Amino acid sequence: MLTGREFCVTRIEKTNTSASLPQKCQHCTMRHAGLCATLTAPEMVQFNAMSHTKHFSAGQLIRLEGEPVSFYANVISGAAKTIKSTHDGRQQIVGLILPGDFIDRVFVEHAPCSVEAMSDMELCAYPRGRFEAIVKKDPDLEHRLLTLALDDLDQAEEWMLLLGRKTAREKVASFLLLLARRSHHFSCPHLVSERQAFAGPLTIHIPMTRNNMADYLGLTTETVCRQMTSLRKDGVIDLPDNHCFTCPDIERLEQEADR
Amino acid sequence: MLTGREFCVTRIEKTNTSASLPQKCQHCTMRHAGLCATLTAPEMVQFNAMSHTKHFSAGQLIRLEGEPVSFYANVISGAAKTIKSTHDGRQQIVGLILPGDFIDRVFVEHAPCSVEAMSDMELCAYPRGRFEAIVKKDPDLEHRLLTLALDDLDQAEEWMLLLGRKTAREKVASFLLLLARRSHHFSCPHLVSERQAFAGPLTIHIPMTRNNMADYLGLTTETVCRQMTSLRKDGVIDLPDNHCFTCPDIERLEQEADR
């Protein structure tokens, strides 16, 4: 549930050399992200042994609030959201889950929030019991989980500033910036190579609907729309299609986002 | 930095018997709260040996964002806030720190947020290096820290729902409810005993200014004021003085807060 304040590149740690890694991991696009980035080769072998790939399609529920948790997972591709709702149905996305992120809280018997896929997703899943057993025997691994949880807290606090104090325009700009900073994990599918994505103005995929953006930013769909077109008219971004944007000048976007 | 969704009573775990505890801990009002509630007697001895009491007065800075962290601490009395700000000075309180809470993130070299005392405070502080050394040698303790961090995440997400989706009235009601649920840790100072606090309508101390409430709720001082008087006029609460409120019917307040 990391939401990525820095370009993901900064998180990549080459702790695992490709020698002696499981086949599946060697070719995994997320090998250098999130939890996996911190795994030693033996740990990776252990996790791989019990991992199985899971697929979810857009709109499918991955977890239901209050239900028992049966597995944890790393996101390989796609995007999900964790939701909290008021009694009368207003809802707020409290966590964006993107490629490289981990689902979900460890050591929590029942899911604290519902998790729903916002696009088709591929997960690398681990049975809960066996995962926890490994962690319990590996204090250093647990230390890394603690670090990840504290990172999540940072992101959550950053988002509280956004929700409580930023204007609609700043909110939308901040969100686009967040996507930009994590973009190399989910560049626009129709781009052939990453190099293409970084040549000229960045083209960044928006893996969700305007409605989901609104629920993440504490706004309405209409306001998100208006701010998007406003940013476009002011030349901050361009919108080639509904699920992409390009940004000719990231610094300009950063100014608009106030971060 | 727990913000307490449940009555604190629920968190009290009697893992430590009073036999063989350090004098200081035996008489500490926060012995059964937060981190200390989870400590074994030997652990408590260890922590006590390096603890020293620290006092801060209202308005004093406990941590400055980005500065190196030199100590961790449990809050014995008083209240503090952690703040995030936009470039142009709008600020958002992202964490309330009340008696029983822990300051701050463990294992973070530099403070991620500034922390400022909102009232006079008494802390039970531990030098950073020695604290971390103990934790590193005690995986089970680290596990408990992880659990506390995940609790904090829960609270943060609850607050994101409030900031993003609740009305001003619901925000204020939610905040008062939060105080009520943690009130037995900081009942109104002029009340002689806890029994008195729970006899008749609850009287609950508000350990901060309206301005701080506003910064926590993503509102302005004026709006907080108006909602407080509105709740008073509607008989949900009473306001004997600026830093207290009473609530004749907690369920009514819960309805107003939508939680």
Place this chain on the structure above:
DNA sequence: CGCCTTATTGAAACCGTTCAACGATTGTGG
């Protein structure tokens, strides 16, 4: 007592929402 901070109240302005209509896109069944 007088100064300074904090709290309260009122009136006007404004930002984002609500309501409504329409266009674009996607998917489905005839």
Place this chain on the structure above:
DNA sequence: CCACAATCGTTGAACGGTTTCAATAAGGCG
């Protein structure tokens, strides 16, 4: 393959909750 429905995105106009600005009251501390 097209017609149709359903969902999603966009734009406009009116409304309203919260903020802003301003003035006053209350509280705390020397």
